[in-house]
Amino acid sequence: MRNLERLLTGLLLLATLPLIAQAETGRELHEENCINCHAEMEGGDGSGIYTRENRFIDDRDSLETQVQRCASNQDLQWFEDEVEAVADHLDEEYYDF
Ligand code: HEC
Structure with missing residues:
Protein backbone atom coordinates (compact mmCIF):
# COMPACT_ATOMS: atom_id res chain seq x y z
CA MET A 1 0.00 0.00 0.00
CA ARG A 2 2.71 2.38 1.03
CA ASN A 3 4.60 1.61 -2.15
CA LEU A 4 1.55 2.35 -4.21
CA GLU A 5 1.19 5.71 -2.51
CA ARG A 6 4.80 6.51 -3.21
CA LEU A 7 4.39 5.49 -6.80
CA LEU A 8 1.32 7.70 -7.24
CA THR A 9 2.98 10.68 -5.59
CA GLY A 10 5.97 10.19 -7.86
CA LEU A 11 3.83 10.02 -10.95
CA LEU A 12 1.92 13.13 -9.97
CA LEU A 13 5.15 15.02 -9.47
CA LEU A 14 6.45 13.87 -12.83
CA ALA A 15 3.27 15.03 -14.51
CA THR A 16 3.39 18.54 -13.06
CA LEU A 17 7.11 19.23 -13.34
CA PRO A 18 7.14 20.24 -17.02
CA LEU A 19 4.59 22.99 -16.32
CA ILE A 20 6.73 24.44 -13.57
CA ALA A 21 9.82 24.04 -15.72
CA GLN A 22 8.22 25.93 -18.60
CA ALA A 23 7.60 29.06 -16.49
CA GLU A 24 11.13 28.91 -15.10
CA THR A 25 12.67 28.27 -18.49
CA GLY A 26 11.42 31.50 -20.02
CA ARG A 27 12.86 33.52 -17.17
CA GLU A 28 16.13 31.58 -17.21
CA ASN A 36 23.58 41.73 -21.04
CA CYS A 37 23.13 43.51 -24.29
CA HIS A 38 19.93 45.32 -23.33
CA ALA A 39 21.55 46.38 -20.05
CA GLU A 40 24.43 47.91 -21.98
CA MET A 41 21.96 49.90 -24.02
CA GLU A 42 19.52 50.90 -21.31
CA GLY A 43 21.50 50.55 -18.08
CA GLY A 44 20.25 48.76 -14.96
CA ASP A 45 18.93 45.29 -15.63
CA GLY A 46 18.12 46.18 -19.22
CA SER A 47 14.39 45.85 -18.70
CA GLY A 48 14.08 49.53 -19.61
CA ILE A 49 14.08 48.43 -23.23
CA TYR A 50 10.70 46.77 -22.69
CA THR A 51 9.18 49.73 -20.89
CA ARG A 52 10.73 52.68 -22.75
CA GLU A 53 8.31 55.21 -24.12
CA ASN A 54 9.06 54.56 -27.76
CA ARG A 55 9.11 50.77 -27.51
CA PHE A 56 8.04 49.30 -30.78
CA ILE A 57 6.40 46.08 -29.70
CA ASP A 58 2.68 46.59 -29.55
CA ASP A 59 1.15 43.14 -29.70
CA ARG A 60 1.85 39.56 -28.84
CA ASP A 61 2.76 38.56 -32.40
CA SER A 62 5.37 41.23 -32.83
CA LEU A 63 6.76 40.32 -29.39
CA GLU A 64 7.35 36.75 -30.54
CA THR A 65 8.84 37.95 -33.81
CA GLN A 66 11.27 40.22 -31.94
CA VAL A 67 12.24 37.49 -29.46
CA GLN A 68 12.99 35.25 -32.43
CA ARG A 69 14.93 38.02 -34.19
CA CYS A 70 17.08 38.86 -31.16
CA ALA A 71 17.67 35.15 -30.51
CA SER A 72 18.72 34.53 -34.11
CA ASN A 73 21.10 37.47 -33.92
CA GLN A 74 22.87 35.58 -31.15
CA ASP A 75 22.98 32.42 -33.21
CA LEU A 76 20.67 30.81 -30.71
CA GLN A 77 18.69 28.14 -32.45
CA TRP A 78 15.60 28.25 -30.33
CA PHE A 79 12.65 26.01 -30.84
CA GLU A 80 9.19 27.47 -31.08
CA ASP A 81 8.45 26.56 -27.45
CA GLU A 82 11.57 28.35 -26.19
CA VAL A 83 10.62 31.49 -28.09
CA GLU A 84 7.13 31.16 -26.67
CA ALA A 85 8.38 30.63 -23.12
CA VAL A 86 10.50 33.78 -23.27
CA ALA A 87 7.66 35.75 -24.88
CA ASP A 88 5.36 34.49 -22.08
CA HIS A 89 7.84 35.70 -19.51
CA LEU A 90 8.24 39.15 -21.08
CA ASP A 91 4.51 39.45 -21.66
CA GLU A 92 3.80 38.64 -18.03
CA GLU A 93 6.47 40.89 -16.57
CA TYR A 94 6.40 43.92 -18.88
CA TYR A 95 3.98 44.01 -21.78
CA ASP A 96 0.69 42.67 -20.48
CA PHE A 97 -0.95 41.93 -23.84
C1 HEC B 1 23.51 41.89 -29.07
C2 HEC B 1 22.50 42.69 -28.42
C3 HEC B 1 21.15 42.09 -28.08
C4 HEC B 1 20.88 40.91 -27.46
C5 HEC B 1 21.86 39.89 -26.93
C6 HEC B 1 19.44 40.81 -27.37
N1 HEC B 1 18.87 41.91 -27.90
FE1 HEC B 1 16.86 42.36 -27.87
N2 HEC B 1 17.26 44.15 -28.69
C7 HEC B 1 18.48 44.59 -29.13
C8 HEC B 1 18.34 45.87 -29.75
C9 HEC B 1 19.47 46.68 -30.40
C10 HEC B 1 16.98 46.22 -29.65
C11 HEC B 1 16.30 47.49 -30.06
C12 HEC B 1 16.11 47.64 -31.51
C13 HEC B 1 15.60 49.03 -31.79
O1 HEC B 1 15.44 49.85 -30.89
O2 HEC B 1 15.35 49.27 -32.97
C14 HEC B 1 16.32 45.12 -28.99
C15 HEC B 1 14.98 45.08 -28.71
C16 HEC B 1 14.31 44.01 -28.16
C17 HEC B 1 12.89 43.96 -27.92
C18 HEC B 1 11.88 45.05 -28.23
C19 HEC B 1 11.78 46.09 -27.13
C20 HEC B 1 10.66 47.07 -27.42
O3 HEC B 1 10.93 48.11 -28.05
O4 HEC B 1 9.51 46.80 -27.02
C21 HEC B 1 12.63 42.72 -27.42
C22 HEC B 1 11.28 42.17 -27.01
C23 HEC B 1 13.88 42.02 -27.34
N3 HEC B 1 14.89 42.83 -27.78
C24 HEC B 1 14.03 40.73 -26.91
C25 HEC B 1 15.25 40.09 -26.78
C26 HEC B 1 15.38 38.73 -26.32
C27 HEC B 1 14.23 37.82 -25.93
C28 HEC B 1 16.71 38.46 -26.31
C29 HEC B 1 17.37 37.15 -25.94
C30 HEC B 1 17.19 36.10 -26.85
C31 HEC B 1 17.41 39.64 -26.76
N4 HEC B 1 16.49 40.60 -27.04
C32 HEC B 1 18.79 39.72 -26.85
C33 HEC B 1 19.68 43.94 -28.98
C34 HEC B 1 19.86 42.71 -28.35
Missing part, protein backbone atom coordinates in the same frame (compact mmCIF):
# COMPACT_ATOMS: atom_id res chain seq x y z
CA LEU A 29 16.60 31.66 -20.96
CA HIS A 30 16.03 35.39 -20.85
CA GLU A 31 18.48 35.91 -17.99
CA GLU A 32 21.15 33.84 -19.65
CA ASN A 33 20.89 35.20 -23.17
CA CYS A 34 19.14 38.52 -23.32
CA ILE A 35 19.92 40.82 -20.44
